[in-house]
Amino acid sequence: MLDANLKTQLKAYLERVTQPIEITASLDDGDRSREMLALLQDIVGLTDKITLIERRDDTERKPSFAINRKGADMGVRFAGIPMGHEFTSLVLALLQVGGHPPKVEADVIEQVRNLQGEFRFETYISLSCQNCPEVVQALNLMAVLNPNIRHVMVDGALFQDEVQQRQIMAVPTVFLNGETFGQGRMGLEEILAKLDTGAAQRDAEKMALKEVFDMLIVGGGPAGAAAAIYSARKGIRTGVVAERFGGQVLDTMGIENFISVKETEGPKLAAALEQHVKSHDVDVMNLQRAAALIPGETIEVKLENGASLKARTVVLATGARWRQMNVPGEQEYKNKGVAYCPHCDGPLFKGKRVAVVGGGNSGVEAAIDLAGIVAHVTLLEFDVKLRADAVLQRKLYSLPNVTVLTQAQTTEVTGDGARVNGLVYTDRQSGESHRVELEGIFVQIGLLPNTDWLKGTVALSKHGEIEVDAHGRTSVPGVFAAGDATTVPYKQIVIAMGEGSKAALSAFDHLIRTTAPAEEKAAIAA
Structure with a gap:
């Protein structure tokens, strides 16, 4: 699972572990469970301070694994294979559970330890999201520091049924005790500010x-x-x-x-x-x-x-x-199909139809990236031509599942009350109004x-x-x-x-x- 270079780096980090760690893997017979098991076996093979326990008859998400200090239940779990941007989250969790001190101010650590109540966090992420690791790492650390806090990272691409059931259309999305806690990038201090009302x-x-x-x-x-x-x-x-x-x-x-x-x-x-x-x-x-x-x-x-x-x-x-379109429906469906970060939220729209609003470099780059994930991309540009660099335009026009509409003024975002189902635009040349049926809209129109x-x-x-x-x-x-x-x-x-x-x-x-x-x-x- 891990290449030789990554193993060498991880082995050096694991030398900082001072207390024994137990990784408990909840597995089934699927391919993803086999991939996860291979990853965990690679990790265990790098140090004698980590032991692996396999379980197939428990009620946890499968595949997933918990990281605990031996003899303790620290509430850190990964539901999914934390590679990509989340590999750092895995490494930090191993170090912190293993007793390596976090690089956090002493007063912040004390604030976490003093939180009263029961906090059960679930963070839905995508492995391509650059904003997700900060949230995952903050909540993992809080779980290590405070026995009343538990956290599980959930890879939305792996647990699509949960994503659909909870109508998650943006990552990271964090639930606390079953209720929505927040969306988007949040650091440790920001999470604490929401929990500690006197801060x-x-x-x-x-x-x-x-x-x-x-x-x-x-x-x-x-x-x-x-x-x-x-x-x-x-x-x-x-x-x-x-x-x-x-x-x-x-x-x-x-x-x-x-x-x-x-x-x-x-x-x-x-x-x-x-x-x-x-x-x-x-x-x-x-x-x-x-x-x-x-x-x-x-x-x-x-x-x-x-x-x-x-x-x-x-x-x-x-x-x-980010500049917003300021059209009816945009605010109502923000994070319910209207998004501003294609890298973060793109994987949630796998196999679906989306639009990109904006024909500059950021808009065209977004359309190119999304075209590799979604079923179809419609790019709408207000001007008579795209403003992106020529090399980006050539790539865009070479893609079979992209439609480019110029002189298109977006006038409305439509939905069913729960999520986006379309976009209305006016053809600035003819004055006619058109509707595009889709499931997601990525706004890329400047700052x-x-x-x-x-x-x-x-x-x-x-x-x-x-x-x-x-x-x-x-x-x-x-x-x-x-x-x-x-x-x-x-x-x-x-x-x-x-x-x-x-x-x-x-x-x-x-x-x-x-x-x-x-x-x-x-x-x-x-």
């Missing part, structure tokens, strides 16, 4: 005690991370407040244009950014949404949890989000800047982007901006990083000019 108030109280920052960066994507590193390297008091560290990068599958790195994946790059930032003296405040900016000699940033942070300079790096909270405070373009000059300065003294939220063209990771670095340097220049003694100001001006 937001405690966070606000802590933030109220923080001293004034020399530079506060709002946003934790590539631009915000670069700004934080450049600021911290100047030796000044630096803070980062972010809704989710990593930003859009977390939702990006393949990255092949990050200079000096031939290829990587978004979550890996986001983790590296966070690690780099935290290697400096930076106060990182994650899972915090900015609500208002109040200019002044000391600038105030109000947060949705009621807290306020103050700083001498601010760098706005709030990034952007919107996350700047709603800045309206009336900072000058914005007609598209809602923060207007900046060549130095990253905004219309408000002491406030700078960088990345996809600004008017700087070409929304690329490398550009965002460069702009974040520049904004931090400009903010530092502003800082030393406005806080230096009068005689130093005169010397600088001269």
Whole structure:
């Protein structure tokens, strides 16, 4: 099951296991059970600290396996074969059950251990989903730390009956005690915030005690991370407040244009950014949404949890989000057939009919990927022609199960109340309305800047982007901006990083000019 290279790597990791582990496999006579058994036998053969128990007469999902510390019931189970993106989840579960300490802040570990009640989580995933492992890994760790928590990862492609019964049309989808708990990417701290209702108030109280920052960066994507590193390297008091560290990068599958790195994946790059930032003296405040900016000699940033942070300079790096179609039915059927991540949710539509709305690079790439999974793809483009690169268009038009419609304006998403069953569009040339019967719609029509909270405070373009000059300065003294939220063209990771670095340097220049003694100001001006 595992090749020689993977076995060598895994053997090195398993040397960190300090306590004996039991893997209990629930199997039947199917091919998938045989594949799972081969995987588990490979793992057991790499170390004497793991033993394998086979069961065929229990009531657990088959195939599945539980990982437990010998003599304990730690509630970690994989229903499916955790390869692909989930192989890391398997490795971490083995290490953590085996006594290797997790790389998590001590106060977060304590918060997990103090949770009261019974929590039975089920996470439905697809092995091609880059957002799923973070959820799986967080819930597995919680199960290891707290005996009241149990978690099972369920491969939706393997347990299609459950997916149909529970009407799951997006991954990851998490159930808690049989009820829907959440969908989409969630980290450990975010899950805790939903379970621990007093956490937001405690966070606000802590933030109220923080001293004034020399530079506060709002946003934790590539631009915000670069700004934080450049600021911290100047030796000044630096803070980062972010809704989710990593930003859009977390939702990006393949990255092949990050200079000096031939290829990587978004979550890996986001983790590296966070690690780099935290290697400096930076106060990182994650899972915090900015609500208002109040200019002044000391600038105030109000947060949705009621807290306020103050700083001498601010760098706005709030990034952007997926643009929505804003047509009837879109919100009603979001995650019920309307999706925004083809890599994550595509496998759930295997053998079905889907549409992709948008003819740029992202839309055409989505259509190409989906064509290998689904029965048929209809791509709709508002313009008279596709806007994707020529090489992508050639590939698209070579596929037999793809229909391309140009000058097509999507006007409605239809459904049966539970899930999508069609899409209505207007032919912009003839004016006629048409309906396409399908089961899924993937929206790929660009991005919107996350700047709603800045309206009336900072000058914005007609598209809602923060207007900046060549130095990253905004219309408000002491406030700078960088990345996809600004008017700087070409929304690329490398550009965002460069702009974040520049904004931090400009903010530092502003800082030393406005806080230096009068005689130093005169010397600088001269």
